[in-house]
Amino acid sequence: MSALRTRIAGLVVDFGLPEGSGRQLRALLEAVERDPAAPTTVTDPARGVEVHVADSLDGLRAPTVRAARWIADLGAGAGFPGLVLAAALPAAQLHLVDSVGKKCAFIRQAAALAGLTNVEVVHARAEDWPEGTERHDVVTARAVAPLSVLVEYAAPLLALDGHLVAWEGRARRHRGGRRGGGGGGDGPRACREDRRPAAYRRRAPPPVRVREGRRDSRRVPPPGGNGPQTADLRRRVRPEARGSGS
Numbered sequence: 476m477s478a479l480r481t482r483i484a485g486l487v488v489d490f491g492l493p494e495g496s497g498r499q500l501r502a503l504l505e506a507v508e509r510d511p512a513a514p515t516t517v518t519d520p521a522r523g524v525e526v527h528v529a530d531s532l533d534g535l536r537a538p539t540v541r542a543a544r545w546i547a548d549l550g551a552g553a554g555f556p557g558l559v560l561a562a563a564l565p566a567a568q569l570h571l572v573d574s575v576g577k578k579c580a581f582i583r584q585a586a587a588l589a590g591l592t593n594v595e596v597v598h599a600r601a602e603d604w605p606e607g608t609e610r611h612d613v614v615t616a617r618a619v620a621p622l623s624v625l626v627e628y629a630a631p632l633l634a635l636d637g638h639l640v641a642w643e644g645r646a647r648r649h650r651g652g653r654r655g656g657g658g659g660g661d662g663p664r665a666c667r668e669d670r671r672p673a674a675y676r677r678r679a680p681p682p683v684r685v686r687e688g689r690r691d692s693r694r695v696p697p698p699g700g701n702g703p704q705t706a707d708l709r710r711r712v713r714p715e716a717r718g719s720g721s
Contacts, residue, residue: 479504482524490532492563499562499589500528506585507553514578515553530642531556534615535563539638543567543612547632549601550619554582556642557615561591570607572597601628609634617642 479501487497504520504527507513517526534540534556544567548557551571561569571582571594579598586594597604614629614637622641629639 479520479524483528486524486529486532490535490563492532493565496562496565499591500524500559502589503554503558503562503585504528506581506588510581510584512577512581513553514575514581515555527553527555528559531559531617532563534560534640534642537638537640540564540613540615540640545611545634546570546613546615547572547601547607547611547629549614549616549625549628551582551596552578552617554585556617558582558586558589558591558594560615561586561594562589565593567593569594570597570611571595572599572601572604572607574598574600601632604632607632611637613638613640615640615642 480497483497483500486492486500501520504523507515507523507527508518508520515527517523540546540560541564543564546557546560546564546567547570548560549572551557551573554571557569557571560567569591571579573579573582573596576598579596582594582596586596597607601607608631611632612634614632616625616629616639619625619641620628622643625639625641633639
């Protein structure tokens with residue numbers, strides 16, 4: 476067995492993935508390697524298994540991701556983490572959202588090659604996709620934008636009590652800056668989970684200011700110690716918004 480197959484087999488066991496998912500994950504890496512137009516600089520499967528696959532699977536450490544049935548992946552780029560989560564969660568429906576047509580075309584092709592039937596590619600900006608409003612248990616994003624910006628994009632797409640799960644690189648966490656698109660980068664990442672509070676009314680205007688609340692004490696460290704971190708997110712809305720809606 477090759478080193479790549481051994482590594483993927485180990486991830487299947489470590490994350491309790493369903494039968495057949497290992498083949499699908501290998502097919503995703505092959506799609507990236509073979510397509511010169513793949514929207515990522517990491518095309519070598521030996522690196523891709525860590526940067527694309529293992530990194531995406533880290534989101535499964537959040538129980539809300541494992542339990543989700545409707546997931547939207549924003550700024551999907553080359554399809555990570557969305558395609559990997561689709562392989563890991565065959566009972567879930569994944570919407571991979573990106574505004575760049577070439578990236579959407581690549582994602583469709585990779586999903587077809589991997590036999591992922593639970594993936595729908597949405598060629599649109601998140602804020603211009605009304606069909607996705609209030610439909611999703613979880614919204615994911617990897618290296619797309621600062622957390623405060625992601626919350627504004629994700630909130631309208633989340634069902635009540637839905638969760639935003641965001642992957643953050645170490646350097647970006649400390650700088651608060653922005654990294655490249657969904658193709659992935661180098662180095663360990665952490666995954667943060669933020670909950671949409673029940674106080675966000677379905678027909679209320681969107682929140683105008685967002686601040687991060689106190690961090691929950693729950694922490695599930697992965698091997699290496701950089702695990703998904705769960706945080707409460709509090710919103711403040713205009714006084715007139717509190718009395719509107721139902």
